[in-house]
Amino acid sequence: MSTSLYNATVPVLKQMLLALSDVLKKGDAYAEQKKFDPSVLLQARLFPDMLALVRQVQIACDFAKSVPSRIAGVEVTAYEDTEQSFAELQQRISKTLALISAFTPAQLDGSAAKEIVLRPGTPKEKTLSVNDYALKYGMPQFFFHVTTTYNLLRSNGVEIGKKDFMGTY
């Protein structure tokens, strides 16, 4: 069955970002209920040299905005990485949802873009077809950071389950 890069990206990104927002709300409520500083959770890491929860959420949003933008061939909106609270992370997710919801199927599926260059001008520069960029690079990266955020909350005792991770499908 045929599908489109729009179908394989925008609705999936929206589903997972909404679910991410919900698990973060539960993390925030958990900190309040257990009376600990929410920044403990925001700075939690699965291992000392892994990124903290706040960075996992920032990067998940970065892939969520860059995947459809690059497929459509439009400039990727830059975000400053200044979030320091659950409320600010929710704002980042909200603006990302608004950004990606504005894309139409025609913008992605009718895009003239044929190739995407990753890390241009660096020794790690790599050129991918738009298909490979979306399916084999962008979406796996996005899922990595969303799942790691879930795992950070879960491993700290927040009562969430796979259902919360999946959201509404």
Added chain:
Amino acid sequence: MSTSLYNATVPVLKQMLLALSDVLKKGDAYAEQKKFDPSVLLQARLFPDMLALVRQVQIACDFAKSVPSRIAGVEVTAYEDTEQSFAELQQRISKTLALISAFTPAQLDGSAAKEIVLRPGTPKEKTLSVNDYALKYGMPQFFFHVTTTYNLLRSNGVEIGKKDFMGTY
């Protein structure tokens, strides 16, 4: 740009299973190097009521085989969940790779299947379009278990990075 359910599933599943195999090899080597019983790592959990590493790998393989099988409308090959070593997990990944590599684009993209019923005959029964099944259910589930396996290894000190998670794209 148009794509297909084959492109959105089989090559991505193969990429991620090969990467999963590699990170598990590093986990196995780590147990040997540090001289601890590999089953400690195989039974590791991020939280007491989360599934252990061995189950995460089993379920990742289950989604990897069921996604293309169900899209193609063929019976999903059943596996017994008997693996108790890294070597046995590698065998499960190998047989899954062989199974999914045998699918042709025509089998998936020319499939007459229009809907997929999840958990048939249970109170949680849910009917999805083939597109939604693949993109909004099967692939997110697969990524969840592959990422959680990575996080289990990483949080136990195995020296792997995002590059290892991503594999060859």
